[in-house]
Amino acid sequence: RVSPGTGSFIVIDRMTNVTVGAGMVHRMLESEPPYEYRTHDSKAEVVWNRSSVTPEMRAHIKGHAGKCIWFTGLSGAGKSSLANALEIELNRRGYHTMLLDGDNIRQGLCKDLAMSEADRTENIRRVGEVAKLFADAGIIVITAFISPFRSDRAVARELFTDGDFIEVHVDTPLAICEQRDPKGLYEKARQGKLKDFTGIDSPYEVPENPEIAVNTDVQNLEDIITRIVRMI
Structure with missing residues (x-):
C-alpha cells in the first residue's frame, strides 16, 4: 500500500x-x-542484537579505547603479580581497568570446569569472550592465565582487532617457577598427587610471536610494567 x-x-x-x-x-x-x-x-x-552505543562512543566517554592485556606463562612465572602491578599503575594514571585472574574465574564463571584439556580450552574460550565484552565497554582488561595451548590463545586473539590484544609471555624458566612453587602445586605434581599439571605432565606451548616477552627472574617488576604501559 x-x-x-x-x-x-x-x-x-x-x-x-x-x-x-x-x-x-x-x-x-x-x-x-x-x-x-x-x-x-x-x-x-539466535540473532546478533547490535547496540546503538558503539565501542567508539564508550571509548570517547572514558578517554581511551578498550584493550586486552593477556599474560600467559607457567604457574609461578609471575603472571598474577605483574597483572596486579599493571592494574595499579594504569589505575593511578586514570585508566578504566578490570583484572581477570585464573583462580578467581575458576571460583565463579568456570567453577563447573575441571582441568582436562577440553575443560582448559573451554575455560580460555569463556575468558576470551568476557575480555572482549569488557574491551567493547572501553575498559582495559588484564588477564592472568597459564593458557598453555597456542590454539586457545589464538581463538582469544581473533576476537579483537589488530592492536587491541597484547600477549605478554611471562617467560620465567620452569626451574625458577618450580623453585618458587607459591601454591605447592609443583610438589604435588611431582608426587603424582596432581595430574595434567602444566610443565610437568602436560605441555606448555610457548607463544611464537608475543607482543612482549619478559622474565621475572632477571627483570624487575617496575621495568616490565613500564615497558607494557608504553605499548598500551
Missing part, C-alpha cells in the same frame, strides 16, 4: 545529536525472515 500512515523517520548523528536526514516509509515489502527456525539447532534462533 502507499500511505503516509506507514510512518516516517529521521537520521541523527550519534556524536553531535544533529539531524542529518529524514524520510518516510513508502511501502511495506514482503521478504523472507532473516533466518530459518530449526528446532534441532538452537543457534538458528
Whole structure:
C-alpha cells in the first residue's frame, strides 16, 4: 500500500545529536525472515542484537579505547603479580581497568570446569569472550592465565582487532617457577598427587610471536610494567 500512515523517520548523528536526514516509509515489502527456525539447532534462533552505543562512543566517554592485556606463562612465572602491578599503575594514571585472574574465574564463571584439556580450552574460550565484552565497554582488561595451548590463545586473539590484544609471555624458566612453587602445586605434581599439571605432565606451548616477552627472574617488576604501559 502507499500511505503516509506507514510512518516516517529521521537520521541523527550519534556524536553531535544533529539531524542529518529524514524520510518516510513508502511501502511495506514482503521478504523472507532473516533466518530459518530449526528446532534441532538452537543457534538458528539466535540473532546478533547490535547496540546503538558503539565501542567508539564508550571509548570517547572514558578517554581511551578498550584493550586486552593477556599474560600467559607457567604457574609461578609471575603472571598474577605483574597483572596486579599493571592494574595499579594504569589505575593511578586514570585508566578504566578490570583484572581477570585464573583462580578467581575458576571460583565463579568456570567453577563447573575441571582441568582436562577440553575443560582448559573451554575455560580460555569463556575468558576470551568476557575480555572482549569488557574491551567493547572501553575498559582495559588484564588477564592472568597459564593458557598453555597456542590454539586457545589464538581463538582469544581473533576476537579483537589488530592492536587491541597484547600477549605478554611471562617467560620465567620452569626451574625458577618450580623453585618458587607459591601454591605447592609443583610438589604435588611431582608426587603424582596432581595430574595434567602444566610443565610437568602436560605441555606448555610457548607463544611464537608475543607482543612482549619478559622474565621475572632477571627483570624487575617496575621495568616490565613500564615497558607494557608504553605499548598500551
